[in-house]
Amino acid sequence: MSFQYRSEFDFHGGIHPPQHKQISNRTPLQPLPLPPRVIINLGQHAGQLAEPVVQVGQTVQRGEVIASAQGHLSANIHASISGVVSAIATQPIAHASGMGKPCIVIESDGQDRAIQLPAISEPLQQDRQTLLNRVLAAGIIGMGGAGFPSHVKLMPEVHHLIINAAECEPYITCDDALMQHYATDIISALLVGQYLTQASQLTIGIEDNKPEAIAALEQALQQRFGERENCPIRICVVPTKYPSGGEKQLIELITGKQVPSRQLPLSLGIIVHNVATLLAIYRAITMGEPVTERLMTITGNRALQPGNYWTRIGTPIDWILSQHCREQDPNQAVIVGGPMMGFRLPNHAVGTEKSTNCLIFPDQQELAQPTQSLPCIRCGVCAEACPASLLPQQLYWFARSENFSQAQEYNLFDCIECGACAYVCPSEIPLVHYYRFAKSEIKHQDAEKARAAEARKRHEFRELRLAREKAERAERHRKAAEARKQAAQQQGVTDEKKATIADAVARAKARKREQESK
Template sequence: MRVLADYDTILEKLSLGQLWDFPGGVHPIQQKDMSNQSLIQKLPLPSHIYIPVKQHIGVEGEIVVNVGDRVLHGQALTRNFNTFALPVHASSSGTVVSIGEHPAAHPSGLSELTICIELDGLHESLATNGVHDYANKDKSDIINAICQAGISGMGGAGFPTHIKSTNVKPIEFLVINGIECEPYITSDDRLMREHAWQIRQGIDILVHILSPKQVIVAIEDNKPEAYETMAIACQQQSDYQVIKVPTKYPAGGEKQLIQVLTSREVPADGLPIDVGCMMYNVGTCFAIADAVIEGKPLTQRVVTITGGAIEKPQNVWAPIGTPIIDLLRFAQYAQEKQAHPKIIMGGPMMGFTLASAKIPVVKTTNCILAPAQHELADASNERACIRCSACADACPQSLLPQQLFWYSKAKEYDTAQEYNLFDCIECGACAYVCPSEIPLVHYYRQAKTNIKQQEQEKAQAEKARVRFEARKMRLEKEKFEREEKHRKAAEARKQAMTSDGGAAKDKIAAALARAKAKKAAKSETNSPVSAAKDESTLNTSNVGETTNSTVQTAEPKNEQATETSSAQDDKKKRVAQAVARAKAKKLAKSEEPEPATTSNTKEKEAETTNDKALEKSSDEASAQDDKKKRVAQAIARAKAKKLAKAKAAQEQTNNDKPNDEGANE
């Protein structure tokens, strides 16, 4: 393992102007003189601005405005409900006209959630409250102010600055990145020339938050004016050093610059803080000073407009959300200088071609490049790899771009990851030196996107599997608990019956006896007298509603009832005679001495049982006979009464019509 240079050794070498180097790298044509000769211009306000809800690494904020709302410059359009969320703000005053999908500033050209504001041209702003005595404020308050201003890394990565600033590890070197190594881009150069003091204020705020031992402001040696202004701005601070770095691409990369300044290599899966360093872009420092001292959120940034197809290359203050077409018009874009319209966001090395000129400026937009025909290599001229190894020599990460290209193109993603695909910083040095003009970075980006998508799908599938297994276990547990509960209840009942012994059986028998007694009592309440009375009443009430034909049909029923009654009388007589014989026999046996044998005892018990049965039958027959007699008598009385009333009615009317008005009784 390589031993890191200690703090004192690094300071000594820096004071002598001695630096280290990183492997690989290229020296492309700079083309910076095209746009760095004039002051930063103020871009006129467009008619509409398009504010993407998510412009940083992390998650999007929650929208707090609605269509039709009027907003002011600096007003928050979203709120950060999550640590990795950042708010976005209106870059001018106007009315929200839509919230929906809009082409995104991304190589894919896909759409993303965007807030469209129709500007009113007034540029009315919210009142701001800065913190001039930030040195006396708590660090958490300063970090919160940075977060509410919506500041993310403006060098291109877009990592939330407030998260980066909450570091708890000790920091030896705070590195301020003013390298800007990408060809054509001069936005940081002009910002350092014109606003060095405000950048210095942002550095002071970071020192208050992070408490580093040493501050290093690194500027590439092809920016002499920026170096001089920053050296003057920082000369009052003894622990601030402004260092010239040799021009070499990609010296502005985070890992490469730390290696140049300190000789320390950031681990492949690590961060600069792991080697005692922290890095911020000069544009981020400017935005921090605006947010803390002036209280202004991040609503604009410096953008370079350059290229052979631009008549007036320059740098402009572009409001966030301004469509690219407005920047091109302002710089007099000459489309006739291109064989096919081609606009690149970023530089020629790491930038990407825009799918639409309506794509807006975002927080990470530093350059709009419109190259003339044949100014840059054409990706359509790709030829077969000749295995020259020039890409491997140029790679600053010491990777094997040729193998990564093969495996990425063949979609052998597992093998590509074994060759450290995700260590690629997508600087484009390999594609720049490739004699076959293979767009290597394009294949790497596509492979990374597919791998991330597969991992996301795998994670979702794993999450679904875990939920399914958890549900299955829960259902099985609930089933087991129910079965166990029923088993314990059954055992408790069984144990209770066993412990009670015959008492439980006696209780059951007693309960059955009570039920039978209750049933018998209920049947006794329905006596023959009440039954006959109910039947008599029913027949009597129906007499007045029937005709003479109904009376005549009742007579056969009465005769049938009389025959049934006589049969019952005969049966009753026979039962009474049997009962009398049984009683006489029982009386005779009771006068004899009691036999000692078991057989006599059984015969006696049998006879007793028979006698009881006969007595019971006799009683029941007698009760039925009495009931039937009473019923017959009631029917006879009702019939006689009905006939008498019918006869009286005939005498009164003296006609043959039947009487419909029966007597009511």
């Protein structure tokens, strides 16, 4: 047992919320039954919407591309079941606001006929670009939550590839389950990842509350490499402290370095991939599987059989609720994601997404009830808990008073919205909500400002152009008048009247010329 070591670094703040992981990590993995229909969001990744390539009424098979990536930052979308496309329209999506996005709805034919891409059996013998193309073709995006298209993230070469297996949110156990059941594949996947990124250092960051997963990875490494000396992979065991799985926090725990403010880990030569994403990449390459399903935790005190389920992308959450919830309560709360950063669904008739890692069906006592918050007493407990070393009490003050320039001065945009501050706040202020509000207002104002600046620039340019044209015209007239005067002098015309007439005729001619030239 020698492939692991304990992290020797720490990050500021952090909290220890109750884990609730045992609710869902005791049962074997199972597939969720085939849903009667899927609602697939075409904008579930960061970047541009995918463009539909099927028509309503068309029959599709599982694994078929139904919408293709557009532009540099986007991802392919595949049918996750076989059946008939019944709608291509804006539908409510799994989002805190209940907003809509273009979706493709497929009615299942119950056959689950599937097509796959050709398997690439020896990935390490292939051209790097071939593998990246496969990742793009398979529609892989970050499955830890951010939904960033993976082929873009894999393009630059780095020296350190970190696999995020911390899974620090309470309740969620799907990454834990993946590691316990697919440890060998994950190790192979990591070597493919190494080949793709050209990284010399490979680290799996995992919280110490997952001893079975750590043991499974250890065993897989042992089988594959035998000796520690031959193995390029290290397992860095980090303490169980939320949010150790935040990208920046995990980097600090593993390397002791901080990603410079408002920059990417790339600036340190580091790239972080979620363990589920890595496995999806591996399966897309070696088995030709596009992303049509993912392992998802269904948990909470009201979950009928809590556990981890292979769930087709786009499975309607109200359908899952009807099968997996103890009580058929129309007001049943559903949390998508973990209790710290997830959101409560305003509308259950939405599909799951590639980054939906957990559904929580809580009972009424289980989660915090919204309460009337008290004024901030500036106790500073939030600042103690903040993993970004911000001053949440000050940011709250600035956000509340809409003093956005001060909020930015206090590094509002370094807030990762982990919710540690709100978790500990004695006045129970929904702090994260204030920060989201301030951030969106600032972004909105900046966009407005940029638009205004653009308009002003256009206006100024127009003014400049008009002034220039006027000056040019005046110059032309002056020159013409001079020419006329000279001509008159040469002809010896001295009569005032004649001269005036000649002048007028010449002007009229000039005007006519001008009009003709236009």
